[in-house]
Amino acid sequence: MASIFVNEQGTVRNGWRAVAFLLLAVIVVTVLIAASRELPGHIAYWLPEVYLSALGVLAVTWLFMRLERRPIADVGLELSRRAACQFGVGMAYGAGLVLATALLVVALGGLHFEIAPQVSVIDIVKTGLFMSGAVLFEETLFRGYAFQRTVEGMGHRWALALFAVVFLLAHPMEEAMPPELSTIASANLVLAAVLLGQVMLRSGGLAMPIGLHLGWNWMLQTLGFSISGKLAFDSIWHPVFDSEVQWLTGGDYGIEASVLSLVVLLAAVLWFSRGQPAVKSAA
Structure with a gap:
């Protein structure tokens, strides 16, 4: 018998699966990070929290797919030539979007731009590897199992809207930010979440959104812009502001708070909204 928790087939509804996944993922990640902070410094150094977070979400993803008796590849996590190609294309998309925004500004x-006074390729690569852990964590959490079950239960439009809000709440603005920058940055976060969700739906896997997210962040880092308000280090270029109009440049928050980023992201969202998603949807 169907109920609020169980569907006509006698299985737990997709919405509750998504909620259970997110709750368990948060618990597992919190425990892993707390445990790592109790380790000696020389051991904790080799266990960055971003990678522990990604490992935690991957473990919960494996558990839930195991309970459904489905391979983890069905959630879009696989090592294959196709996934590698999609990852590379995603990297190019993400880097291109940032570069287009910067050139417009x-x-x-x-x-x-000016060449940074000290450029270390090794440090830039290290930063990219660090970013990879953070991106893998966010994409498996926000575009992985929970998002895909929400798509199956509510349809892709509602899922995109819901997880855009969740993504925004997971990236709170600094209280000291000027209201106009906070508004633009929040709108950009929503559009970025929608875009990443669309890319996942169109590609049918997580490789392309992971690549796009990493390409976006890495290009911001390379050009010397702040990432989500956090100052970039070890960049190749250094942006020198010629205008005090913060809605144009994004100010100290970076071009993620620029109105031109809003324009570029909106154009990308409209582009990827064409056609049908590859992931099965309820609507």
């Missing part, structure tokens, strides 16, 4: 006189 430059063209409108908002800033120019």
